[in-house]
Ligand SMILES: CC1=C(CCC(=O)O)c2cc3nc(cc4[nH]c(cc5[nH]c(cc1n2)c(C)c5CCC(=O)O)c(CCC(=O)O)c4C)C(CCC(=O)O)=C3C
């Protein structure tokens with residue numbers, strides 16, 4: 352059926368969508384203050400901060416993440432308009448302008464009272480979910496202090512296993528395989544990557560029931576990786592071996608974080624005789640700095656040193672299928688809030704994630720107020 356004949360999407364009771372992201376520097380002068388925002392009170396060693404600052408300076412002090420969020424905003428607005436979803440879309444970041452608090456102030460001044468949040472993080476974990484909810488609570492508290500009306504803010508369920516997030520990545524993995532020299536392509540290993548986090552944070556991520564070591568964070572990534580690997584097998588007729596590995600480790604060296612690191616993994620695969628590797632950063636929503644530096648620069652240099660052919664798969668970014676998935680998630684959540692029956696779309700074995708984070712989900716080291724959840 353042509354788009355124009357689709358029934359308009361009903362977002363009631365919501366009157367605004369908030370795109371909530373990490374933020375990144377937009378020039379050399381922004382780099383140090385940005386890193387100070389990110390790491391305030393988080394105990395990151397000075398050496399690590401200098402190193403990460405160097406990554407940004409290598410790219411002119413500009414993180415790709417803001418341009419990518421602007422593209423996603425355009426894609427969302429275009430999709431919503433096409434499908435009769437009349438919902439204004441706002442954008443705010445945790446760590447750089449446009450800052451979340453400023454955006455929520457505008458949301459409140461524009462008269463919106465029920466806000467649904469799309470975070471640019473698809474999985475459970477303290478860093479990927481609760482920390483965003485803490486920032487929402489801080490911003491709402493600031494509005495209350497200023498005597499502004501405080502909107503009620505909800506957050507969309509984790510979309511890691513939504514087809515609109517997963518299927519574009521099947522295509523990017525196929526495209527990466529096609530970039531490899533023909534004689535090593537069928538033997539290629541797929542290294543699915545995500546952000547390393549402390550093992551203690553992984554083990555307590557999500558509602559922990561039903562998940563083993565690594566908690567919901569690792570289980571969700573393994574589920575997505577298995578779905579993509581199976582779809583690639585169906586498309587190519589080749590059963591590519593794969594593994595979930597980690598990147599972008601931070602923190603003090605004596606604290607255990609998820610391993611193996613992608614660079615160590617490339618060495619191990621090379622030593623085992625693997626002829627080529629596709630790196631697929633399923634843990635991220637766009638090709639931001641963790642992808643451009645940690646994979647395209649650092650891991651690519653490691654592969655070159657080993658003489659190991661590698662190709663990197665793209666993230667979902669502003670893919671129209673992802674924008675459509677967001678619209679579906681908005682419609683789904685709005686219907687649920689209205690008490691109507693809803694069909695929840697999800698691939699893989701885990702099923703759709705909860706709408707509202709339960710009490711104690713992805714706990715912080717030091718408890719702090721968090722919005723958009725049961726606690
Ligand atoms: C799970 C996760 C995601 C994925 C979910 C999501 O997307 O939210 C993510 C995304 C991102 N992380 C980013 C940047 C940074 N993360 C850092 C530090 C940390 N990340 C952590 C975890 C995650 N991070 C953790 C446990 C730390 C240690 C400190 C702490 O416990 O808070 C630091 C400090 C320096 C360093 O140590 O690396 C920086 C600069 C950018 C922006 C990139 C750009 O500019 O393009 C993005 C999208």
Ligand SMILES: [Fe+2]
Pocket residue numbers: 546
């Ligand atoms: Fe990070």
